Amino acid sequence: MQFTPALLLDLLAWNWPRVKKLAWWARQLVKDPAAEMVARHVHNEVLRILRPAESMVRRMLLILALKAPISPVPPANAGASGQLSPKANSPVLSAKAGTEAGAANPNRASQFLLTEPLTIRLPSDATPFVKFGPRIFVFGSGMEWQPLPGEAPLPPLPAAPLLARLSRLDAVLAEPDAHAARLARLIARLRGAREAGRLTRLSPIRPRSLMPGRASRPLGELTRSAITYVCWGADAALEGAWDSG
Template identity: 35%
Template structure:
């Protein structure tokens, strides 16, 4: 099989889909500006972006086929005290916590990197754990109203979501830019994946925790049995190529 031809053909096809998504979303070059989109348009872009991201992940796997890299040696953990950072008094109390814990707080994250907002295309499909129970969710417009006649006023529920409600599209723009960056510099992301496979092999040798495959079991995200857009056919082809690239060679 001509892997180079398959990679370039599908890369150009994904770039055509990306141009369509960018035109639908109306993304500009200003990444710091908070963009909004109508709900129906936001959902339409997201329905095509999910399979496009899944196809790009599989294209990276195919591009990394046969690529061998040497991972850096594992860094041993350094035992020692974790420096403490005083938490802001905006929390209401004076507290002291480790710097790692402070960075996970909203105030710490904002202080750490408010100016730069970047996003990198993930190399792995999101996997839903079967043992995790799905949380029951009741939309605000359908929540039960409990009141005492003559004693409490009847609570007015918000209206149901409308197709033209404006939604924040900042993260949607970041995901589109991450997809564009992956398609523009495919060898870089192929090396990312090759380094992960090398670290995975080293972890298996030491019986460490590991993820066995970057692909989720079953159908890929955004897959459709009856394709309605070009991206669905691209995803089906690249899923087949990625599984072939991940299959170890027959040495018998």
């Protein structure tokens, strides 16, 4: 598909409301936001919706960030001349160092994560396989789950990290342009590091086929198609689609 600037704008207009619906859906599964713990099956079901929603948002932020030309800037630990400081002799910029600003940011933990890890976590052979009993899905109310007879129920998980993750997503959806500007600054820093001779990641997101949550089970075919379309749009933006018009 040949993406044009007009088509990229349409993509954003169509899909911000879709992500907002996913975020709303994930919140509805947490029936008591004031609870300190959440049932494990609810926690897992929320993540199955939250991961693809976050990934979709990152790609749309990338499309927004690339809308205006981005000039490379010197990396954060470069001197006034743009040369790397003696402390920055490592030839590889780690993914962790490239996720946010080069300098320490006390608010980093409260901000939406703009990058995706380069590595993929595969299930460990040591992880025990857990069997679940029959589950009935009711839209907006989560999964009614019961352990199999004789099976000990899984312990609940802390709700605070999950709720904080939902809040960070809500903050992006409320003010996407500000977060797109953050991402543009990150891309500029990565380009500046490459200009200075350092090896960095080429993109803040994974390739389309490795997108987190892309094959999430609760998603309908229409949402999966929208995710694929957003992935294509992000790839096109990286390849210069904004300049094609």
